[in-house]
Amino acid sequence: MSSLVKSVGTIGGLTLLSRIFGFARDMLLARVLGAGLAADAFQLAFTLPNTFRRLFAEGAFSVAFVPMYSRALHGSEGDGEAAAARFADDVLSVFLWTLLVFSGVMMAVMPGIVWILARDFGSVPGKFELAVFLSRVTFPYLALISLVAMLSGLLNARSRFAPGAFAPVLLNIVLIGGIVTGWWLRGDSHDDRIVAIALAVSVSLAGVVQLAYLWWAVRRAGLRLHLRLPRLTPEVRRLGMLILPATFGAGIYQISQFVDTFFATSLPQGSLTLLKLADRLNQLPLGIVGIALGTAILPMLSRHIHSGDAAEAQRLQSNAFEMATLLTLPAAAALAICAPAFVTAFFVGGKFTAADGAIMAHIVVALVAGLPAYVIVKILNPGFFAREDTRTPVWTALAALTLNIAINLYVVERYGIVGLAGATAASASFNCLLLYAVLHRRGWFHFTARLASRIARQIVAVAAMSALLVWLMPIVAPYYGGNVAERVGALAALVLAGGATFFAVAFLVGALDKDLVAMLTRRRGKPAPTQE
Template sequence: MSLVRNVGTIGGLTLVSRVFGFLRDILLARVLGAGGVGDAWQLAFQLPNIFRRLFAEGAFSSAFVPLFNRRMTKDGDMTEARIFAEEVLAVLIPILILFSAAALIAMPWIAGLFANEGISSDPELYDLAVLMARLAFPYLAFMSLATVFAAILNSLSRFAAAAAAPILLNICLITALTVGAVQPDSVELRRDIGMWLGIAVTISGILQALWLGWWAWREGFRIRLRAPRLTADVKELGILVLPAILGAGVYQISRFIDLFFLSTLPDGAYTFLAMGDRLNQLPLGIIGIALGTAILPSLSRHIARDDHDGAFRLQSNAVELALLLTVPAAVALFISGSAFTRAFYTGGAYTLADSISTGAVVSALVVGLPAYVLNKVLIPNFFARKDTRTPVYTAGGALVINIGLNFLLVPRLGVVGLALAGSISAWCNVAALYAILASKGYFHLTRLVLSRIARITLAAAFMGGVLWYAMPYGSEFYSGSALERVSSVIALVALGGVAFLVAALLLKAIDRKTIDQLLRRPA
C-alpha cells in the first residue's frame, strides 16, 4: 500500500477522532467554562495523558515495531512474533499495576505541584481535582496494553483499528458531558460532571484495549498470558525502549514544565491552552501521527533490505507531503484562529473574552505546527535504524531552549508566551534532527524538493494575505447565531482553500509526478 493511502487511512480515521474531540471540547467549554472546575478538569486530565504520551504514544511503538517486524517471516509464520509479544506483555502488565498504584497514592502531592492559585486556594476544588485525576488515571494502564496491540496491527499494515480507537475516548466523554448539558447549570452539577468525566476516561481505556485486542485476535494473534520473565528478547526491547522513553520523556518533562508555568498564571490559563491546542491538534493529529505511523514500518523494511534509495525516496516524499499539508493549515489558523474560537467556543459558560484569549493561543501554537509534524516524520528514520538515542539528545537541547524561552516570554505574554516558546523549540529540534541525518548521509533535501517547499510557502503566504484582508468582513458573524457562525467559518475555509489551490497551481507547488509516485501509479 502506498504512503498516501496509508496516511489517508490513518488520517481519515484520525480526522473523525479529532472532530469528535473538537465536539467534546466545545461541550467542555460551554458546560464547565474557563477557570474553576474547568481548569481543575484540565489539570486532572493532563496527568494520566502526560504519562500515556511518555510511554504509550511513540516511545514503545518506535522500539517494538522494528523488533516485531524482524520476527515476522516471509511465509506468513507469526509464531516467533507472537511469542515475543506475549513475553513483552508478561513483563509490562505487572509494571503498569505497580506504577498506577503508586501514582494513585501520590496523586494529592502530584496535583499540588501543578495546581494554580485558583485551584490550590479552594480546598473543595483541589480535592475535586485530585479525585478526578484518580478516577482517570487507570486509563494509562489500559492504554499501554492497547499500545501493544496497536503496534502489532501497524506492523501488519493494519492501521485502521488503531486510528479509530481514540474515537471511543471522545464518545465516552461526550456522553458524560451531554448528560450535564441538558440540566440546569450549577456549581454542584459542574463538580458532578467532573467526576463523571474521570470515570468516562477510564472506561474508554478499557474499551480501547478490548477493541484493539479483538482486532489483533482477528489477524491471528491469539495472545496467551505468560509468567513474567526477562528473556533476551525482552531485554533487547528494554535496551531500545528506555532511550526512546527518555526521548519522549524530555518532551513530557517539557509538558510538566509547562504545567508549572501555567500554575503561575491567572485562572483560566489551563483551559485557554487546552482549547487552543484542540484546534492545533486537528491538523497535527491527522497529518503528523498518520505520517509518522505509516512510514516507520516501511522505513524499517527498506533499511533491513539495505535499500537506501527506497528509504531516501520515502523520507523525501513524507517531508514534502507533510509541508504541503501543514504550512497552509498553519498560516490559515494563524490568521483566522480567533474567528474559529469565537465561532465554536463562545456560549454557555465560555465568554467572548475567553474565546478571544483562546484565539491568541491558537496563533502562537500553529507557528510550530509544521515543526511538530516534521519531528514525527524525521524521528522514524532514527528508530528504523535502531538509533533511539539521537532523538533524546536533540529533544534535550530543545527542552533547554524551551525552558529559557518560557522564562523570557511567559512573564511578558502569559499563556501565549508559553505556546510560542513550545513552537520555537520544536523548530530547533527539527533543525537538529535534519542536520544529523544529513551529516550521516541518511537523508538530505534535494534542490527540487527545496524549490517545491519554497513554492508551497509562497502559495500559503498568498492565501494568508487573502484571509487577512477578508477577516474583518465577517467579524460580526463569528459570535452570531448558529447559522451565521457556521456560514462564516465555511466561507473562510472555502476562501482560503481556493486561494491556496490557485496559487499552488500557478506556482507549480503541487507536483503531479510526486503525487503519482506516492500513489504508486504510472506518472
C-alpha cells in the same frame, strides 16, 4: 510512495473523524464548564494519563516495539509468525505487570504529583483536593490505553492501520457521553464538580471500551496473545533498553506539556483550560498529518533499512516531508490569521465568555507558529528509531527542553499564557533543526534540490492564501459570532476561499506533485502505478 499515501490516507481519515468528535467534545466542555475551577482541575487530571500515554505508550513503546516486532515477523529464518508471536507474548506478560505497578504507585502518590505540577491550586479552596481526586479516577486510563497501543502496534506492523486509528473516536464518543451525563446530573445546582467527576469516570471507561475493541480487532486479524509468567528474555531486555531513551527522544512535545502545565497553573485561574482548548485547534492538523505520517513511515522505513535499500529510505522520508509541508504550512498560516474566527465560532457560548475567546485566539497564534515543526519531528524521529538508535533524539530533545524552560522563565512573567505557548513553538522548531542536522551529517537523510524547490513553491501559494484571508477576515467578522447558520457560513467562506486559493496557486507555480495528487484523488479499486 503509493503505499505511504494509502496508509496515511487511512490513518489521517480516521484521525480526522476522531478530531471532529474531539471538537464536539471540547465545544460542549467549554460551554458547560467554561474556564473555571472545575475545568482547570479536570484538565490537569486528564493531562496526566494522556501525556504519559503519548510519551510511553504511543511514543517510546511504539517506536521501539514496532521495528522489533516487524523484524521478527519478516525474519529470514522461515518462522517469522512464530517468532513474532513469542515476542509479543513475552512483552505482554512483562508490560501488563509493569503498567499495574506503575499505575498503583502513581495513584498512591498523586497528591505529591499534583502539588509539583500545580501547587498554586492550593490557594483556591477545594481546587487542589478536586484535582487529586479527579487525577486518581482518570489515571487507570494509562494502563488500558498502553495495552491498546501494543495491540495497535501488532496490527501496524502488518499494515493494518485502521483499528488503531479508529480507537480515539471511541474515546471522544464516551467523553461526550460523560459531559452530557454530568450536565444532566448537575441540573440547576450549578455545581461544576459534578460534571468534572462524570468526565473523569468516563475517561477510564473509555479505556475499557478501546481495549475491548482492539482486542476484538487483533483476534479478527487471526492473532492470538497468551498471558504468561513474566520472563525477561533477551528480546524483552533489548526492548526495555530501547524504550528508556526513546521515552525522552520521542516525547519532547509531551514532556513540554508537563512543563507548560507547571507554568500555566501559576497563572490566573482558567489559563490551563484556555491553553488545552487552544491546543485542540493545533492538534487537528498535527494529529491528521503528523501522527498519520509518523505511524505509517516507521514500519516502511524499517523494512527499507533492514533490507539495505538506502535510496528507498531517503525517497520515503523525502515524500513524507513534502506531504507534511504541503498540508501544515497552509494550515499554520490559516489558523494564525483566522484564530479569532475559529475560536469564537467553535467555543464562545454558555460559560465560555468572549473575553476567554480573545485570550485563547492569541494562544492559538503562538502555538501554530511551531505546527510545521511538530509534524516534521514525527517524520525525522523514525529515521533514528528504524535504525534502533533511540539515544540521539534524547540529546536533541534535552537541548530543546532546556531551551523551552529557559524561554518560559523569561516570557511567562511578562507575556503570560501566550508567551508560554510561544516558547513551546520555539523549542519544537529548535528540536526539528537539530534532528535534521544529525540525520544529514550521518548521511541518513538530506534535502534535495527537488524537495527544496517544492517547498519554496508551497510557500508562494501560502503567501497568496494568507493575503486573501487577511482581506476576507474583516468582512466575515460580524458573522462568526452570530447564530449557528452565520457561524457556519463565515467559517465555510474562510475555509473554501483559503483552500481554493492555496491549491490553485500551488498548481500554477508547480508546488503540487502530479503523481501525489493522482494518488490522493484516485478512486478505490483503480490500480495504482508502481512508485517504489
